[in-house]
Amino acid sequence: MAPKSRTTLRDVAQAAGVSVPQASLALNGQGRVAAGTVRRVRDAADRLGYRPNPAARALRLGRVDAVGLITRNLSNSYFLDVLRGMEAVTSSRGSHVVVMDSGYDSATELAAVRRMADGQVSALAIAPVGGTEAVDWWRANRPELPIVQINTSPSPVVTTVGPDNTRAVTLAVDHLAGLGHQRIGFVCAPAADAADPDRTQAYLVRAGELGLSPEILPCRLRFDDVRDLVADQLADPGGMRTFLMNSDYTASAVYRAARDAGVEVGRDVSVLGHDDLPTSGLLAPAMTTVAFDRRLVGQIAATELLEPGPAPRTAMVPVHLMVRDSVADLRR
Secondary structure (H helix, E strand, O other), X not given: OOOXXXXXXXXXXXXXXXXXXHHHHXXXXXXXXXXXXXXXXXXXXXXXXXXXXXXXXXXXXXXXXXXEEEEOOOOOHXXXXXXXXXXXXXXXXXXXXXXXXXXXXXXXXXXXXXXXXXXXXXXXXXOXXXXXXXXXXXXXXXXOOOEEEEOOOOOOOOEEEEEOHHHHHHHHHHHHHHOOOOOOEEEEOXXXXXXXXXXXHHHHHHHHHOOOOOEEEEOOOOHHHHHHHXXXXXXXXXXXXXXXXXXXXXXXXXXXXXXXXXXXXXXXXXXXXXXXXXXHHHOOOOOEEEEOOHHHHHHHHHHHHHOOOOOOOEEEEOOEEEOOOOOOOOOO
16 A cells, blocks of 8 residues: 655645645745635644645755754764764754664664654764665655765765774774784674674774784674673683774673673773773773764764765764773783
8 A cells, every 4th residue: 555645735725725825824924814814724734634844944945954863872972972063063053953763773763764854854964773775765765855974884975974994993903913912803783784894894904914813793782782792702711802892882891791700801801992982981990992073073964964065975083092991911
């Protein structure tokens, strides 16, 4: 059965027996429209279940009233910093941000994209779970509305904003190898779900250049799943003891698994994160991690949506290593 089409302003105008401009003026309370006409138009709108499309209105007026943000996991405070960065830009332009969360679920992500497209926003920033289905749907169904990807691998067809993943992973692997770590387990999403395969590629390349044997540990990137993965490794006498993580959020699961196993991070187990969240320096021991300006990611994304360029581009935020105490020195 074909889905029911959305009621348009033209449908309301026809039902009320007026022109489309008259219907628009009556619903918006603008212009000189007779009270009887206003009542007739609004009754027709209620009867037909008409909802104004703010995105379409914004396009007609040449402005963006609302920008959407779909995150992978709002439990990760990284995305709160991205949101703050976006809001710093949108609020100065008279716009605002509408947030939805996919919870690392592709079906939820696609549903969120469809809801955003249904007149809620006139531009969208998305941190994809993995694959391109959600972004492809937006481009096919809302080609007139800007879209930007954040924290994913660059794309030739969509503007992408995020940290320099290749540089980030290279810095991390170099640091671990420099401290004598020969077995480095890279914890990442399964290949089919990976949102940033360029990180995995950078790991494989740099490990190979340094003569290390790459060891990929695929896992759903949720706290409990990562904790269980690490727990299994620690329970195995030949298991991994050095973990390179995709985020500080998942890296914190290594701390939990180590505590449960009765071993010590920074001595028996080593972990290197990514994002430099405010809490990472407060852990015991403080976490070594890849740092970058998280709010800048949001600021650039919002600017790209409000002032889209003529062609897609990749905007990389510089990264650096924040060395603390979560990596053991095996050279001793």
